[in-house]
Amino acid sequence: MKRYSYLILLLAILVACAKSKISPRVDDPYKEQVLPAIYFNKDGINPTGAKIGELVMVSGKGFLKSKDKLSFLFNGVKAEIVTLTDTSAQLKVPADAASGNVAAQVDQQYFFGPFFRVRGVFEMDTLFPSKVAANGDVEDIIPVENGKYLIVGDFTDVDESGKKGKQLRVARLNHDGRLDKSFGPDNVLNGTNTAVLAAVMLPGNKYLVAGGFNNYEGVNYVNSIAMLNNNGSLAADKIFSPTAKEIIVSQLKGGVSGRINSLHVQADGKILASGFFRFYVQPNYNLVGANGQDSVHLDSIQVNGLVRLMPDGSFDSTYNYDHAMHMGNEGPNGYIYRSLLLPDGKLLIGGSFTKYNGQSVSRLARLNTDGSLDPSFAIGAGADQSVENFARQPDGKIVVVGSFNNFGGLKLPRAARINENGTVDPTFNLGVGTSGYFASIGFMPGGEIILGGAFTEYNGLKRNNLVVLNANGSFHPTYNSMGGVTADKNGNTGFVKKILQQTGEKSMLVVGTFTKFDYRDANRLVRITYP
Template sequence: MKKLLLLTAGLGLAAAPTPGHRAAAQVALDPTFAPNAVYAPGGVFSIVEQPNGQRVVSGIYGRVNGTAATSLSRFSPTGILDAAFQQNVGAASGAFRVRLLANGQLLLTSSFGALTVGGLTRETLLRVNPDGTADTTFNPGTGPVSGSFTGFVDDFLPLPNGQLIAGGLFDAFNGTPAGGLVRLTATGAVDPTFSAGLGVGQNGDVEAIVALPNGQLLVGGDFDTYNGVACNGLVRVNPNGTLDPTFTAGLSPNSEVTNLVVQPNGSILAAGDLEIAGTVDGRGIVRLLPTGTLDQGFTPPAGLTAGTVAARYVGDAMQLQPDGKIVFLSRSGPGVSGYGRVARLNPNGTLDPTFQAGPGPDSRPRTITLLANGNVLTGGSFTDFNGTYDRSLVELTSAGALNPTFQPVLQINGSVASVVRQPDGKLLAGGNFSEINGQPVRRLARFLASGAPDASFAAGNALAASVVALALQPDGRVLMATTFGVQRLLTTGGADNSFTTFNIFSPTSLVLQPDGRVLVAGNQPLSNGAPLIRLLPDGSPDASFAPATSSGGARLRRVAALALQPDGRVLAAGTVQPGGGQADVATVQRLSATGAVDPSFVGLAFDNITFSPFSAVALQPDGKLLVAGNFGGYGGTPRPNLLRLNPNGALDAGFVPPTITGFVSTVLVQPNSRVLLGGSFTGAGLPANLARLLATGPADASFGPTAVPNGSVRALLVQPNGAIVVGGSFSTLGGLSAQALARITAPNVLAMRAPGAVAARTEVWPVPARTNLTVAPDASARPQALDLLDLLGRTVRHQALTSAAPVTLPVADLPAGTYLLRVSYAEGFVARRIQVQ
């Protein structure tokens, strides 16, 4: 059999020296990659209408109708931004719930801690004058405290005399003991004459407060005692804060009341996660008589079950019309008992068919407000309302139709979560964005090598859900995981109807196998009962891959990140239930190609974890695994937020990165084995948010702080010429404009080629290969590893080398085509295209 010499001419890894090779170069934004203006839909928390018809809105956004605006804005009835009000508000932050006071002022709460309006900062509560300037005369001091933590004010009720009732999760307010309920004077001081005493008890949360005509209060929330007396999430309180014992709500102690409305006849509409006393059914909305007795004549649809109707801590979930009908928000989606997420009930609770909002929004709104003209405003973080895209604040007519004359555009900076490179050098970027350079481009875009958007790729114009992960097939088709599922696109961006869309809520990871099958992971059981499934090339579930689903033994509960070994085994970072009644642990588990647990992988528990401890895993050519996220260590050894495991799952004690504070979102092994990190972090000797480590873990001093992103990095990609593509939620790099996607140049990115003499002594046969490929490395150059990569750069075969003995790689099961064989030596590498037939 004829032997062929393996030459160094080949694919991009063997390209001529580039900026990645210049040791003297510094990390810098690539001036040949054009910056783009990338924006995404903002979010709405709360809405009030002023007597003159203007609408005041709080939320998360950075601009409105193309003008800089943050957190608190006012609109005309046609959606025009009030520029004078916005100028007075200034760089506001933290505004959450907003209420209108009788004198025209506005009162705001923050979502957590301090809020700022008009240059004034206050803790949790802040009062604003009618023109948008801050009222300096109102000061709640240190605000709510729960134990040793900052508490919350979830709802508040302005009183006619200028005082204020505030409720939430706290056991003290401005240093005064108060159990979740307090009365403040017109200047923000605690009123000691209000005797809430112990209030709702430890860990109790007040979420809704309404006034009764006689001065009493209805107080709802998640609590089971008030001033030491057992109750059920809803109490009536006297004007001085003492409990009214004559009122007993017809709810069970398990109920959580999130919204309250009092009807003119004194009856009470309560919404939330409600359990009915004496029954086993739960309801989302009930009506109580003024005494608290359940009104059996109020019969809402059966689909309005407990927890279906709720808007916690933000705006209101239901509003009462003058005719007695009730508009409400629902968690339920289209097709559930005949209503969408915005609907209306008749006075007796039955569904009102004359209100037709259609499917409504693609996610539950946060707030609904009844306008004086009979229309309703609703807002949230939805991106599609009956085919109207990227409007998080909409007005509906009294019949439920969208009002086209009110469509303000609230936006935040866009973000990129995943980037892949096509063979022609174009980049596909997916994430959360709806506009690029003033043009609608929704969630997925293709960019030319120059950085300019590719207008010929139009897939993003129809996507409502954010893109979580991307994978590029060898034929150019695009696999995409969005917050609603997995689908495939044609090379032009059109939907690939030959692929069955796989529905899953919020997938976390997507991996394309060399054989065309697709691994999909999530934080909940999928259609196979496990949080990890494999799809066939047509999108249908692969029954041959069956991870454990029973609680009898170790099984995955949640999976946050995946890596595929060349031998087909799967590494999954997530939460595992060990079985035998043991508590769940955060760890890495290895599965066989059929989904069975691999007992040879030790998989110890991670320490000091958060709810989502893992963000990314990266498999090195030598079989070691980098694990990144938000954790403290592994098996008792401190390793905050980044570590490396040996191929058997044991901690690699030789990899010791700097102490990292924050979280690492993405990790990438460069061709020269140095490690790129992206996220929201700081560390000793590391630039913030984007850094690089040497192969053994120390900070790489050649990757300096000259291109630091001002926000989180979520995606990294090394181009064949050594340039680094960076995606995330930043707006500048190194002080220069770069929104969501940028390209940087840096030294020490690409691996160095071995001398020509080493290549001449490296042999491979046969070429082309059909069943096996044999490689005889050069003994004098200290061979380290063999890797066979497909055209997308994915390792399909890996073999560690400990000697120069010939090694045989099986290739019979690989798809026919062109591959790159790379032989790594201590002095560098040699590479060549290999044809498999």
């Protein structure tokens, strides 16, 4: 044991001696700074915005030293160099460029320069009040009477109205985008306690809204669906409890126990709702507790993400219901993200499910008018990952988007078009597609397709959550120069939730979770003009 102790002591002495011979470094580590081979002047581009094919001048230093390897990129797209000196370069704005930063590239080194706006024909209307729009997510927008719009979401103020805290998640806009202050009187706590996700216009200028809330204007047992009067107040009745106490209740007799994502009103007035819920619920106010006090109980029926209500909100037991078991049929074995009521009364549903009423359907299914599975809808293998959204073209074909890579057994990343019978339309192909996923879709009058989602690239081009395609899925040559939509400060993806075409105008309204469009302030609402 002593021998080991001596060895340890000897090693310690040797290390100490070695340390005493090492001179401490006194050189300033920041004395010799390595300057970049190329740099741009501050505000070193003139003009700061131009159209594709036009000439611009960038200024900086070090351009000639690397001229044989030097490239200039407009948001990742290589530009033609027209003239070059050591301190300036005249460049032609390249095709497929979009708003973003200009950069210089030498081999694998990148030197980032100033911001440049590519001006195009698909542009934000800067006179529209987007900057002061909504202070929270806008999930849906519908046209209503007199050229106005109803918006719903998770906001508490719109248009900096001074009604913050009273404009809760439901608001009406005038045609110019300004808040309609006649909607939701100042003395009413108008709105819900959590997000509203969908809205539908009803006869008589009333509205139907749905989401994940459980009260409206402080009225309880308004379970995820509410009918509103034209001024935004809850369509309500007064009833009396067993102890003769007056109670304000929703005119709709029931709702659901979770979140409604999609809402539809049939021609006969019946209401179809789909989403993330398990039960239809209806409050029973006619109960008395053990001590004689009033008591309320929620009667429930299991329905599994899909339900049809009568116009008064009572349960419709003729839709996908097992009368012997007194509950809904099995329905989907996963979530329904989106549904679409078709002209013939059938319902298209998409989401994360792989079965419907025990039958394989692979994340997309068409239902008959009684809620049963339509076997004539032949999508084959369907989608290998979630279907997020879809929209129907005027010719009856349907464009489906999501996070899938394959659809119907074919390599169709993130988007596919299907015929009315469910078979894949082979004329529609996006190629490599996006680096992320698509979650929304809209059509323009000329057949162009607008896709929104969460992505930074599209077919190798830098694109920010929004892209416009031709009807065959190819990249539109002139509608993609804008810088897309930018995520909000909470990290939401910024993808577009709903695209609305305004009748009679070459413009559209786009809503979502974004805070910028084309790098301009646009708080969840923007108006886009096009030729």
